[in-house]
Amino acid sequence: MSSRDEAQKAIKTIHKHMEHILDAYYDNHGVIPDTIENEDVIRDLTKYRLAWRIDSYDDVRLSRDIKRLLDGATSSYRRRSSNAQISDAFDHVKMLLGQLSEARKRSKERDRLNLISEIEESVGELIEYMRSAIGHFTHYITSGFAFTNDIDLRIAENERVIEMASDLNTIIEELVSEDIYSMHGSNSELRKMFLNYLPQAIIKCTEDLNHTNHQLRILLNTLKQNRETARLIDAFKQRYINDPGFLPSIDDKLILPDVVNVAEPILLSGFADIYDLSQEELLANLTVGLHADDSGSETEETPNITVEHDDQEEFIPEENPTLDTAVAVIDELLDSDGQLTALDVFVDLDLDVLDITAEEWILTLVNQVHALDAHDREKIEMQFIEESQPQYSGFSHLYDVELRKVQHVGQI
Numbered sequence: 001m002s003s004r005d006e007a008q009k010a011i012k013t014i015h016k017h018m019e020h021i022l023d024a025y026y027d028n029h030g031v032i033p034d035t036i037e038n039e040d041v042i043r044d045l046t047k048y049r050l051a052w053r054i055d056s057y058d059d060v061r062l063s064r065d066i067k068r069l070l071d072g073a074t075s076s077y078r079r080r081s082s083n084a085q086i087s088d089a090f091d092h093v094k095m096l097l098g099q100l101s102e103a104r105k106r107s108k109e110r111d112r113l114n115l116i117s118e119i120e121e122s123v124g125e126l127i128e129y130m131r132s133a134i135g136h137f138t139h140y141i142t143s144g145f146a147f148t149n150d151i152d153l154r155i156a157e158n159e160r161v162i163e164m165a166s167d168l169n170t171i172i173e174e175l176v177s178e179d180i181y182s183m184h185g186s187n188s189e190l191r192k193m194f195l196n197y198l199p200q201a202i203i204k205c206t207e208d209l210n211h212t213n214h215q216l217r218i219l220l221n222t223l224k225q226n227r228e229t230a231r232l233i234d235a236f237k238q239r240y241i242n243d244p245g246f247l248p249s250i251d252d253k254l255i256l257p258d259v260v261n262v263a264e265p266i267l268l269s270g271f272a273d274i275y276d277l278s279q280e281e282l283l284a285n286l287t288v289g290l291h292a293d294d295s296g297s298e299t300e301e302t303p304n305i306t307v308e309h310d311d312q313e314e315f316i317p318e319e320n321p322t323l324d325t326a327v328a329v330i331d332e333l334l335d336s337d338g339q340l341t342a343l344d345v346f347v348d349l350d351l352d353v354l355d356i357t358a359e360e361w362i363l364t365l366v367n368q369v370h371a372l373d374a375h376d377r378e379k380i381e382m383q384f385i386e387e388s389q390p391q392y393s394g395f396s397h398l399y400d401v402e403l404r405k406v407q408h409v410g411q412i
Contacts, residue, residue, distance in 0.1 A: 010048040089126040127201040326368040339404035
């Protein structure tokens, strides 16, 4: 069968189901409901690729070619090319005004009257084009771009429509920049048209377009928020698939992975630029302030040492069982010649009753060793027990510390 015969059958199919196509185009946004009554229509249109569907359970939609054919044959074509229509209509009005001026110079009364009538009609078409172009965006706002389930496609289409609205706003601003109030010249018949009707129509269209653009941007922001929510839901869904026993808990935020705690501390230090006079002044002011704070703190520390009551009761500092235990362990090590590890002490003394972790105990013990005076500090040798992290080159995981008393003072 030749392509001519195929084209002829496609045209006959369009004619045969003309009413269903027009109902879908005008009343149902290009959608043909998937019902028993429409089975023949759907079968014939899909056979010649005049309609399509996303899934077998979804409704059928008119093809893009059918829509373009109907757009070109109806007033919807003006909505698709609204910007060009508005510009062409305004240029046409200016051309007619130039012809009117020539007709007046040549005293051609009949031509002048015909041109005035045509100018009034052209201005009316210009106003209608602007209103129609702005009304075209109402469908997008009310539908929320629900013609697709993919939220990324909705966002892309929303951004495209916002760009279309911006282009239309640029066209209308060009109309405003024109001196429309003086375009009528001295013609009394056109004075009301260019001093009243057209300016008011442009102002109203500008307000409506700004409102429409605002609604489109609100819709875009909502779609983006929904996309983030959908990604969060997908993340949880994937986690449940990989780990069926997963139970989300706020406590997970308090438990950091080991890899987070293996990095060495970064020592932050600052140096003043001796060649910069501004830094010298800042350092001078800072030094004066520090002296002032020190003097003030000395005078204010005295009443904090003792809390006076009616019975002259002295202030008793709060006890720290963890710190006291660390001091006792170090004193016992200094009095002996042995060695110990922090984890062994933690287990032997059952220090978890103090509501501390092994890591906190290791840190307390190490800090207390560093707090010793120089004479006692030189008697204790510390060796950190750690293991390298293969996933992070150069980093190690510290999990214990060994303390050993040395008989002869050496370099640690």
